[in-house]
Amino acid sequence: MESNEVEIEDAPPGYKSYVWQYFGFLIKKDKDGNRVTDKTKTVCKLCHAVIPYTTSNTSNMNHHLQRHHKNVKTAPEKTSLPKGQLTMKQALTPTLPPSSPRAKQITRLIGEFIADYMAPFNMVENRKFIQMFNVLEPKFKMPCRGHFSEKVIPEIYNETKQSVKEYLKNADCVALTTDSWTSRATQSYITITAEVINEKWERKSFVLQTRELSESHTGGNIAHVLRNALSEWELTRPQTTTACVTDNASNMDIAVRESGLHPHIKCLAHVVNLASKRGLAVSRVARLLGRVRRITTFFHKSTTATAVLTNKQTQLELPRHKLITDVQTRWNSTYDMLARYLEQQAAVSAALSCPGIRRNAREIDTLDNTDISDVEDMVKLLKSLKTATTVVCDEKEPTVSLIMPLKFMIEQSMSPDENDTQTIANMKSAILLDISDRYSGDCNDMLQECTALDPRFRSLSHLNDEQRESVYARIREKPSALHEQRNQTSDIDERTTRASASTSGAAAEQARVMVEAAQGAEQSQE
Template sequence: MASRNVRKRSAVWTYFDDGDETYEKVLCHICGERIVHSGNTSNMIKHLKIKHREEYNSVEVKRKKEAPGTSKTSQPSVLESFRQSGKYPEGSPRATAITKKLLKLITIDLQPISIVEDQGFQEFVQELDSRYVIPSRRSLMRTSLPQLFQTAKDNVKLTMADANAITLTTDLWTSRAGEAYISVTSHFIDSNWMLHSHVLETTNLPGEHTADAIANKLKTIVDDWEIAVKILSVVTDNGANMVAAIRQLGYRHIPCFAHTLILIVKDSLKEHETLGKVLQKCSSVLSFFHHSSKASDKLKEIQKQLSLPEHKLIQSVETRWNSVFYMIERIVEQNQAITTALCLLGRNSLCIDQDDLQELKKAIAALQPFEEVTREISAEKYVSISKVIPLTTLLMKASANLSRSDNELAGYLVQQCSRRFANIEMNYPIAVSTFLDPRFKGLPFKSNESMEMAKTKLIRELQTERQDQSVQQVDGLSPSDESVPSNTDIWAMFDSARERSQQDRSASTEAHVEIRSSPRQQGFGVGAA
């Protein structure tokens, strides 16, 4: 074969040979295909790019390294040139848009303002867009955040202006620094039947938390938001100072159902002395494992050996009764692993015996319904007041059934429920909400008298509403309102006659018709099967 003095400078020649004697085509070493040479490597590079991508990438890397002057005189890419240009002017559309997203990150994700001073965050933003200048902490605190707050407040005010009635929930709480705060949240349904909830304010409440101090603070907040005339009721815990403050302001008070459940469970646990001793032993067990890394590691090891779920033990929290339930549940689940670990570590005195274990299992059975109800009532996306009476009835029924099965804790729960929920059906907002809920109607009421009282008051309210509407209609009548329909359709004449007959109904008739459209079903009591 004739030879040719060809200078194979390009890295692409690694995968090709001269091919035939005419030198017009080259041979691909990878697939054997012949490629037209044409005196340059363009076709060969194209062939690798289309059919042998990995080899093409390798050639490109070598070509860039072999290119003369690449280390000193390489031309920057368009993106690099863009990044090397000047910063965004303050107030430019792009800078403003990024700052808005930064504020959203801080407010929605509850990030500290100091995040803008963190080196990692600054490098992250620089990599995303080097032209953006991160606002200073001072600028955010003095300008950007106050503006965002005012915009959000104006939007919430505009939304609440569409509401006919507003219910507030409020509570006192203490920060980790020991400072007292009060939070106020509004809840209402707009004209499109959408439920809204907005935290109106969280503010410091120094000094003694008397009814006067709480009432003054609430009045300030309500006046600031211009909603005083729209407040239908206020939901708080059962604290005497909170109840007195709401009544002092002249608003209807509704006790927090979830807080009442907390008090019921806490008081019942205090009454059960035997269970109280077992819970103290459980706390000692948890304290031992939480303060000893050796014990904690041993427990994990035994969990694996026994093929038990590798769950951590749960410590109860004073302010959350259901944490006691979760603690008991986890100890029962991991009892075998806990007992084995304690014995191997020489702490047999902490072991929970079978009698104690049976008490814990009974406690789980008694508290399970209360845990389910607590989760059910803690929803934020739908109205829950109509569920209070049905859930109360079901709780008392479940506890009564368990108490007849020698469950002492269930018996205490029945007593506490009977004491704290004795007049629940006499609470008009709760009773009428249940009655008007098409899922329940009169079903959950234990007392027919309570339901009838709620219904009678509701009828009176509807009569008043109908009378007000009738006055407005009469005031707005004109001679043209009595004219005969212009078209000759028989059904149009019928509709006109029907409308006139409905106008002749009294307010009392309308109210009773509306109530009858929601008939009462048979009720069920605590002792029902």
């Protein structure tokens, strides 16, 4: 067919295939001479070749272009895939695109792993770590450490922070715990945690923040950190009761008071630690500890002496335990040192009596029978303190209801006894004097009420009848007072809403002032 005899009609706009850029339908004349479009034949606009066509089948036209017009750029037809399904090209691609859902999911999980285990960012550059992912998902390309430190972890932090803020916002009472500490690099930090009980009576704990505190650890500087934390985590709402638990340091006492947190509860483990150290500071006790400490240190530093001690333990059929040297800032390590020394006393004496060892231990002053008797009494006395510390530290979810029963137990064990030696009497007196003044005043009342609400201690056996009835009476009064307070708050909020809805401009401001005045009057009546 000659080119000048061919007439072509473009395909309708609804035909989306790329071939229609180069093809159209053939126009011919019927027997009456009228021009008619033949939808069964298409014409190539490049060479005017006529190609048979069936509805929705462009294969013949596509083959013609590939065979006779190789310079023409062809493109595959676009098809819609189900969500998450990859095209053939994507499936055969050597690496997952970073924007693909699977690559994002893997990267997110690696970030969560780093956050959960506080792993270093350079872990993602570790050869074995990358090799492991090459086996698990060969198409995944590990992002650089900067991607995790600058994008992934900050995103996880912001999401988690917002979730925790929403959780705290719905809590009526929040308990904060704060303490300062020093890293191995001698950098000082202060950490703040929060605990709440949700509507299902489940206890939730959150580490809110750890901030560097390079300034002097004065009460004012710590109070500044606490106030910033309260503002940042939106814990300054009037309806939220915020308690705070700290150690017994005076700067913490000042910081909590200046921050407006109430009640302020002192850590029982720290209370026991201070009382124990006061008892261990008695002159006779301190001298005994010094002598025991020199013996344990000698065996730690001498491999020969340690070998002899091990041999003596075997001969005497004693446990092959190493001697313990205490850390003077942790009183329970002193208890462990004394208990272990008593256990290995026979082996220690036998080892020190060996000629080769004795020449190198001339400054070691072994304990005589009187000293051993005093050490045994000291261990027996410190047993109750050790028990209290173990209960608090081993408890998965310790509560303040433990404080008063444990304090009473310690006070009972420290009561004077006519059979006590002078050394033990002095220790008891020092410990009792230190611990008796803890948790006094309003704090004592609150802790007694918490103890009464704990099913384990609700009988309040550590109190006399009058004290016990006083605690029960306060507990009975509080629900009705709390209910009345909430009703008044609800009435005031309702009046505020009605006043705001019925006034505008200056009238609204006047109504607000009137409601606040009514609220102040009701509070003063209470």
